[in-house]
Amino acid sequence: MPRPPDPAKRRDLLDQVREYMIRNGLAELSLRPLARALSTSDRMLLYYFGTKERMVAEALALDERRPLLRARSLLGAVDAHRDPAWxxxxMEEVWQQFADPDLRAALPLYLEIMVTGLLRPDRYAPVVRDALTEWKDLLASVFRGMGLPEARARTEAALLVDACFGLVAGPAVEGDWDEAEAAFRLLLDRLEPGWRAT
Structure with missing residues (x-):
């Protein structure tokens, strides 16, 4: 009977895969060169993850730098009073996470995943869709808790999430984070009045 995969070894491989992708991107990712760089074999990678696509998705999902993981901790107590100012x-605290050099270094990879998900939806579209859905669900629940009806809560969440993703994409490509910061604050100025229940 074959020995089950070692969870610690699996996690270590995922961490190494993620760092490799941040350095080298996704477009040319091939199992054999990746395995050589990780001092293992392509057969071992398939043994642990089944497919390259699953390996990539899991490596990204376990990235502790992801703002979504930190955002959940920022939500605090479930009974905290929340209003538009909150x-x-x-959102300002979430945005500040993008100042982290490690996260900024990983942004090109996440943008590459998004584009690849559009071009090859059979491969990486679920990774992008899941990330966007998690953000929208999180913020929609906050807006519902503030008294907004379901449809409006989901629309406000979609507007906020999609706009912020766009504001992150620009400076990740061109490097002008000051302009993105100003645009982000203007976005909040425009959206905040609409977060009040009527």
Whole structure:
């Protein structure tokens, strides 16, 4: 009977895969060169992960630098009073995470995943879709808790999430984070009045 995969070894491989992808991108990712760089074999990678696509998805999902993981901790107590000013502060704290050099270094990879998901939806579209859905669900629940009806809560969440993803994409390509910061604050100025229940 074959020995089950070692969870610690599996996690270590995922961490190494993620760092390799950040350095080398996704477009040319091939199992044999990756395995050589990780001092293992392509057969071993398939043994642990089944497919290259699954390996990539899991490596990204376990990235502790992901703002979504930190955002959940920022939400604090479930009974905390939340109003438009609270949402604004929450989003400003999330935005500040993008100042982290490690996260900024990983942004090109995430953008590459998004584009590849559009071009090859059979491969990486679920990775992008899941990330966007998690963000929208999280913020929609906050807006519902503030008294917004379901449809409006989901629309406000979609507008905020999609706009912020766009604001991150620009400076990840061109490097002008000051302009993105100003645009982000203007976005909040425009959206905050719409977060009030009527």
């Amino acid at each position: 949402v604004r502060r929450f």
